[in-house]
Amino acid sequence: MDAKLVGIYRDSNLVPATCHGAWDLSSGVPDLVSVIIPAYNRSELLVRAIQSVRDQVYRPIEIIIVDDGSIDEIEVHVAVVTESLKSDHGLSLTFRKQEHCGAAAARNLGVLCSRGAYIQFLDSDDCLLPSKISAGVAILRESFSDYTYCRAQFVDHSGALLEHYFGSLGTGTARDVTDFIWQTMCPLFRRATIEALGPWREDLVNFQDWEYGARLELLGFTREYDPTVRAIFSQHAVGAMGAGALTEDKLRSIWCAYREISLLARAIKRLGPHLKYRLTRRMIFLAVQCGARSNWGLLQQIEAEIKQLKLNYFIVTLVVTLLGLFRASSVCRMLEAWGDRRMAND
Structure with missing residues (x-):
């Protein structure tokens, strides 16, 4: 990150606020990765996302699920999963609830509850491939970059792979500010990066990841690109903000x-x-x-x-x-x- 630019940013009134209070992060636990999953209904898809974290070859991991005021039986599904995790001593699951404030607020609460030295965001309808976290941690251990990101491949509602991807190298120009060069599940962040950048914007119903990524670029946060596909982006219409009419x-x-x-x-x-x-x-x-x-x-x-x-x-x-x-x-x-x-x- 560019410390001078981040200093100007912090002194301005442009740092987003969160409904969960002060953006005060504790020191991270070395090697621990916090996977933060906001959830609103879609219990079956959430279970699939959790399973993709269980399938990671990396340990230790803490999963933090933030229920954004769901009206289905999401808590029952999470309880079943939590019970099944007891035999995996390198994996834990924390369940938190908030009033229905949106995915950005849920991610922010997840960050404030997290303990990991690294932070991975994952939407409840997407999945990580087994090497996602291990590859990301290895890259960050070998570099001074603030975060790393991989490619994510699209799948349709039936699970069929599509020849469409998120995650690109970037151009080193203003295009990297205005274009989508990654999707939410692509990056793995250092905890210090998340703390310096500040909260996700909670007043956005869509374009949250675009704004978050643009902020990173403008403030000079450095990144490492992993061209390998290590995540899955699901195209569907089950509660997806990107689906439906442009209201x-x-x-x-x-x-x-x-x-x-x-x-x-x-x-x-x-x-x-x-x-x-x-x-x-x-x-x-x-x-x-x-x-x-x-x-x-x-x-x-x-x-x-x-x-x-x-x-x-x-x-x-x-x-x-x-x-x-x-x-x-x-x-x-x-x-x-x-x-x-x-x-x-x-």
């Missing part, structure tokens, strides 16, 4: 993520021309998405805040103003489809 809450969450990263980049003086350009493109596309859903009120808010951020705002304001003036949702839908193709090939 107003999701649009607002995306805008909040863009805004906070723009403010951070400006505060630490890393908002160069390339990053301005990348963020501007994303904001224009978000404005188009708002227009495609006739969400003209949010589109106007985006226009006003873009002016305050001064991100090439003349071009953005012109585009956004024209969209709001003519209010042609059909045109916005055409632009959205075109933009989706451009983003996919970019």
Whole structure:
């Protein structure tokens, strides 16, 4: 990490807060890996995720499950699993509950309850392959990097492997701030990295991992890329935030993520021309998405805040103003489809 940038960040009002109180982490237990799994219903998928941690060749591991106010019988399933773990002295399981505040708050509570020198996040619908943690720990032991991350392969609802992956090397440019170079389960973090970075943003319903990764990049946290597939990302519609319609809450969450990263980049003086350009493109596309859903009120808010951020705002304001003036949702839908193709090939 860049200590100077982290110092500026901490002195600003841009460090996210958590509903669980002060971000005060105790010293980590050497060699121990804390695997933090937020869970909201989806008991069967959760059991599968836990099993993938049990299958790790590495020990010692503590599993911390945070129930985000589930209404199914998740506690019963976890109790059965906990009983079966008693014979594995290198593996423990802790179960905590919170009111329904979202996955980010659940991850934050898990971190505050953790004891490990290393921290691994895992969503309840995804899985780690058996070598995931051992490979990550080995890399961090041999380097001074703040975290390491691997590739994750997509599987469909039937479990069939797809030729689509999360996890890429990165370019060493502003693209590493604005692009998804990993998914939640890909990294293994040092405890000190998590403490310095601060909590996950609890006001985001989606784009949580994008904002978290962008913060890491801006603040100069160093990483090691492992090109091996060591995790599985499940595509399904069972309570997945990424599935379903792009609602107003999701649009607002995306805008909040863009805004906070723009403010951070400006505060630490890393908002160069390339990053301005990348963020501007994303904001224009978000404005188009708002227009495609006739969400003209949010589109106007985006226009006003873009002016305050001064991100090439003349071009953005012109585009956004024209969209709001003519209010042609059909045109916005055409632009959205075109933009989706451009983003996919970019």
